[in-house]
Amino acid sequence: MKKILVFDTTLRDGEQSPGVALNVHEKLEIARQLARLNVDIIEAGFPIASPGDAEAVKAVAREIKGPAICALARAKEKDIEVAWESIRYAETPIIHTFIATSDIHLKHKLRLSREQALEQAVWAVKKAKSFTPYVEFSAEDATRSSWEYLVQVYSAVIEAGATTINIPDTVGYITPLEMKELIEYLLKNVKGVEKVTISVHCHNDLGLAVANSLLAIQGGATQVECTINGIGERAGNAALEEIVMALHVRGEFFQAQTDINYQEIYRTSRLVSQLTGMLVQPNKAVVGDNAFAHESGIHQDGVLKERLTYEIMDARLIGRQEKVLVLGKHSGRHAFAKKLEELGYHLSEEELNKAFARFKQLADQKKHITEADLETIVSEEITKQEEIYQLDFVHVCSGNNILPTATVRLKAADGQTLEGVATGVGPVDAAYKAISKMLGISPDLVNFTLQSISGGTEALGEVLVRIFGDEKVYVGRGSSQDVVVASVMAYLSAINKMAQEKKLNPQKDYQES
Numbered sequence: 001m002k003k004i005l006v007f008d009t010t011l012r013d014g015e016q017s018p019g020v021a022l023n024v025h026e027k028l029e030i031a032r033q034l035a036r037l038n039v040d041i042i043e044a045g046f047p048i049a050s051p052g053d054a055e056a057v058k059a060v061a062r063e064i065k066g067p068a069i070c071a072l073a074r075a076k077e078k079d080i081e082v083a084w085e086s087i088r089y090a091e092t093p094i095i096h097t098f099i100a101t102s103d104i105h106l107k108h109k110l111r112l113s114r115e116q117a118l119e120q121a122v123w124a125v126k127k128a129k130s131f132t133p134y135v136e137f138s139a140e141d142a143t144r145s146s147w148e149y150l151v152q153v154y155s156a157v158i159e160a161g162a163t164t165i166n167i168p169d170t171v172g173y174i175t176p177l178e179m180k181e182l183i184e185y186l187l188k189n190v191k192g193v194e195k196v197t198i199s200v201h202c203h204n205d206l207g208l209a210v211a212n213s214l215l216a217i218q219g220g221a222t223q224v225e226c227t228i229n230g231i232g233e234r235a236g237n238a239a240l241e242e243i244v245m246a247l248h249v250r251g252e253f254f255q256a257q258t259d260i261n262y263q264e265i266y267r268t269s270r271l272v273s274q275l276t277g278m279l280v281q282p283n284k285a286v287v288g289d290n291a292f293a294h295e296s297g298i299h300q301d302g303v304l305k306e307r308l309t310y311e312i313m314d315a316r317l318i319g320r321q322e323k324v325l326v327l328g329k330h331s332g333r334h335a336f337a338k339k340l341e342e343l344g345y346h347l348s349e350e351e352l353n354k355a356f357a358r359f360k361q362l363a364d365q366k367k368h369i370t371e372a373d374l375e376t377i378v379s380e381e382i383t384k385q386e387e388i389y390q391l392d393f394v395h396v397c398s399g400n401n402i403l404p405t406a407t408v409r410l411k412a413a414d415g416q417t418l419e420g421v422a423t424g425v426g427p428v429d430a431a432y433k434a435i436s437k438m439l440g441i442s443p444d445l446v447n448f449t450l451q452s453i454s455g456g457t458e459a460l461g462e463v464l465v466r467i468f469g470d471e472k473v474y475v476g477r478g479s480s481q482d483v484v485v486a487s488v489m490a491y492l493s494a495i496n497k498m499a500q501e502k503k504l505n506p507q508k509d510y511q512e513s
């Protein structure tokens with residue numbers, strides 16, 4: 001069986017999903033879990049994009065052992081230097097450099113001739129190679145580029161030292177059979193292609209990303225670039241879990257396998273969903289809530305008699321277990337810490353203490369604490385940044401025949417106490433207005449979701465907000481059995497991130513691959 005390398009780009013392309021913004025701590029949590037999942041390569045970010053991105057890539061490169069760590073760089077000197085600075089301490093550092101090759105991109109975006117782009121690609125690969133032996137080159141928008149030109153470019157970059165050539169379907173345009181043909185064509189015509197890894201990077205604009213990746217493997221590709229839950233630019237990337245399980249379930253057919261640790265798939269999916277705030281649709285293949293649920297009586301009857309009648313995969317194989325009561329109010333700190341480890345979280349002492357205090361508080365009020373409750377509490381602690389403003393109290397007055405009013409008091413990190421009162425169309429609106437007024441800011445509330453974490457009227461409510469201020473989106477989350485309190489905590493967590501970011505000053509001059 002042919003071994004397929006799994007190149008995970010959740011932290012780079014996935015992080016470029018609209019509305020997603022991960023901080024260093026969150027990226028590290030995900031990287032640790034990707035290492036347990038046993039991916040071959042982690043693309044940790046695009047260091048030139050912002051100082052925060054560079055810092056996150058550095059942290060991942062220093063800590064994560066096992067997978068190779070990759071950083072993205074345009075075919076520009078500064079990009080490549082910054083990428084190298086970010087990954088130089090990794091066990092296996094890969095610089096991934098790219099330039100567009102389609103006439104549409106060359107003409108309208110880069111304003112370069114084909115000859116100039118080729119020259120720049122060769123220069124960039126040589127530059128990257130001067131830092132590390134591992135260099136990946138991508139011809140951006142390859143699937144809309146001339147095949148003859150691609151042969152020239154890939155042959156030249158291999159001669160310049162590229163060890164992986166990537167064929168991105170940047171805009172999700174190609175169809176499966178064409179993809180297979182393209183890979184076969186490149187394998188036949190590119191000089192030196194037998195010495196390098198052949199990679200594909202498929203986007204899901206037409207819902208074909210996984211199919212295109214699988215057909216590329218059939219055509220001879222040896223690496224797939226993908227993300228957990230298929231998150232990414234626009235309609236997203238090929239979903240890691242779908243490719244991996246297709247190769248597993250239909251191994252005989254594909255004659256290819258990955259080294260993924262299947263047991264970690266479900267946990268990774270949950271962690272990424274929690275930390276990015278990108279919910280997984282219930283009918284999502286492999287990791288959706290309904291992926292192993294049988295509704296029809298005939299199906300249920302069949303599965304009870306023999307699971308194989310209606311299931312092609314065993315849910316337990318990917319680490320999905322019955323959601324049982326895990327901990328109760330008498331559980332100790334040790335059991336709590338161990339359960340979190342099982343769920344894929346690694347908390348600092350301070351975070352653990354805070355999370356444990358929240359757990360105890362919840363356990364006093366709620367009989368059954370589920371894994372989902374724990375995940376909610378913990379991901380909230382992890383996503384929190386330095387609390388520049390802390391909620392002291394919120395008091396609301398609302399009803400159907402009253403003007404909703406909120407009084408909020410915050411404690412600032414400098415010891416100051418801030419207080420504000422406002423009215424609004426409802427208690428959340430009033431509380432948000434009170435906070436904005438006292439801080440003298442007016443971010444746009446782009447998105448607000450409230451979901452109940454388990455059944456019952458006493459359930460934990462989780463609020464996820466996205467605010468837009470200072471030309472950037474900030475995600476905040478908060479949970480409480482009181483939905484107004486959860487809403488205020490979510491808003492404050494986003495505002496704290498915004499206040500924190502003001503200390504950094506990110507550059508914005510970059511494009512995505």
Ligand SMILES: [Zn+2]
Nearest residue numbers: 013170233513
């Ligand atoms: Zn992409």
